[in-house]
Amino acid sequence: MFKFLSGLFSRDIGIDLGSANIVVYVKGRGITIDEPSVLAVRNMGRKGKKEVIAFGHPAKRMIGKTPVGIETVRPLQHGVIADFDMTEQMVGHYMAAANQGRRMMAHPRVAICVPACVTEVEKRAVVDATLGAGAREAFVVEEPLAAALGTGLPINEPRGNMVVDIGGGTSEVAVLSLGGVVISNSLRAAGDDLDSAIVSMLRQNYTLSIGESTAEEVKFEIGSVIPLEEELEMEVKGRDLMDGLPKVVKVTSMEVREAIEPIICRIEDMLRYAVEQTPPELVKDIVDQGLVLTGGSALLRGLNMRFSDVMNVPVHMAEQPLLSVALGLGKLLETVDRGDKISVTVDHSTV
Numbered sequence: 001m002f003k004f005l006s007g008l009f010s011r012d013i014g015i016d017l018g019s020a021n022i023v024v025y026v027k028g029r030g031i032t033i034d035e036p037s038v039l040a041v042r043n044m045g046r047k048g049k050k051e052v053i054a055f056g057h058p059a060k061r062m063i064g065k066t067p068v069g070i071e072t073v074r075p076l077q078h079g080v081i082a083d084f085d086m087t088e089q090m091v092g093h094y095m096a097a098a099n100q101g102r103r104m105m106a107h108p109r110v111a112i113c114v115p116a117c118v119t120e121v122e123k124r125a126v127v128d129a130t131l132g133a134g135a136r137e138a139f140v141v142e143e144p145l146a147a148a149l150g151t152g153l154p155i156n157e158p159r160g161n162m163v164v165d166i167g168g169g170t171s172e173v174a175v176l177s178l179g180g181v182v183i184s185n186s187l188r189a190a191g192d193d194l195d196s197a198i199v200s201m202l203r204q205n206y207t208l209s210i211g212e213s214t215a216e217e218v219k220f221e222i223g224s225v226i227p228l229e230e231e232l233e234m235e236v237k238g239r240d241l242m243d244g245l246p247k248v249v250k251v252t253s254m255e256v257r258e259a260i261e262p263i264i265c266r267i268e269d270m271l272r273y274a275v276e277q278t279p280p281e282l283v284k285d286i287v288d289q290g291l292v293l294t295g296g297s298a299l300l301r302g303l304n305m306r307f308s309d310v311m312n313v314p315v316h317m318a319e320q321p322l323l324s325v326a327l328g329l330g331k332l333l334e335t336v337d338r339g340d341k342i343s344v345t346v347d348h349s350t351v
């Protein structure tokens, strides 16, 4: 009853609960939160109790740099909940922040995204975490659907719309038509795996040990998937595995490209397989209109050109690849009450 009453004072919100980033859309206000899905916790005594000391950007800055007794946690891995308690705390924190810090009153209706590949049990865990965090209702929306809406694809038309979302933990492709998903395919490999491939390459080629944040920096600075007109290089600092001392090595964009190649090939196989499964009439539309590429890893140098080559269709980059899913959720929230015709299938759960 209290949840119901206080919910009347909360605005509906949409949450893109990603493996790398959590983005929150507040109805009538737009995107108000865009933070890494990371927490820093202090271990309290023998009973295994944990106290959260930082969320988001400050917590991400602590990765790999914490003293004894403090650890950083990424509660979502490959698009699914790996640490339930921490997910609940994170969702609760950002729900309150979206409600301008009034945690007691933060009982909104929440539309939340899960990758299309998750099992019913994994989906249920997301709903439970959202309700546990204080939401009075939770709607689960398939991520490719929200991504397609967010990039402005006309998904309600009888037309094949293909959207490819390469995030931190999952890569997904979906073909949508008449407001629904016709086929979808996903792979639990994306940006995080590119970072791990860079860590392994540096270990093997240079006996250099680096952390995941440094690997991500290398990816941002010199990562690419096609030969560059002018190849790049950067200095990478870490610890020598042979003598345990600090070491600096020069790494080139060619080496990084070679390291991440196997993962890019797996993503391409996923795309090919999706086209094989798509009905021919919809494939024809995709050949004409092309596909839309979104998700943070879409920003990798040359990915759009490479996909365009492999798939033989035009590739359009989303305007805001890191925000598409949340913008799509926003469109759903803004239109649902007005009774507009966005006919999406959503799972619905209430307390």
Ligand SMILES: Nc1ncnc2c1ncn2[C@@H]1O[C@H](COP(=O)(O)OP(=O)(O)OP(=O)(O)O)[C@@H](O)[C@H]1O
Residues within 6 Å of the ligand: 017, 018, 019, 020, 021, 022, 078, 079, 166, 167, 168, 169, 170, 171, 190, 191, 192, 216, 219, 220, 223, 295, 296, 297, 298, 299, 300, 301, 321, 322
């Ligand atoms: N400029 C860039 N170049 C390459 N990769 C990038 C760039 N900017 C962000 N990324 C990568 O994008 C990923 C995060 O993307 P995004 O926020 O879409 O993922 P997510 O939605 O949290 O994850 P998922 O949907 O897989 O659960 C990270 O792996 C990050 O390293």
Ligand SMILES: [Mg+2]
Residues within 6 Å of the ligand: 018, 019, 143, 165, 167, 168, 295, 325
């Ligand atoms: Mg995502």
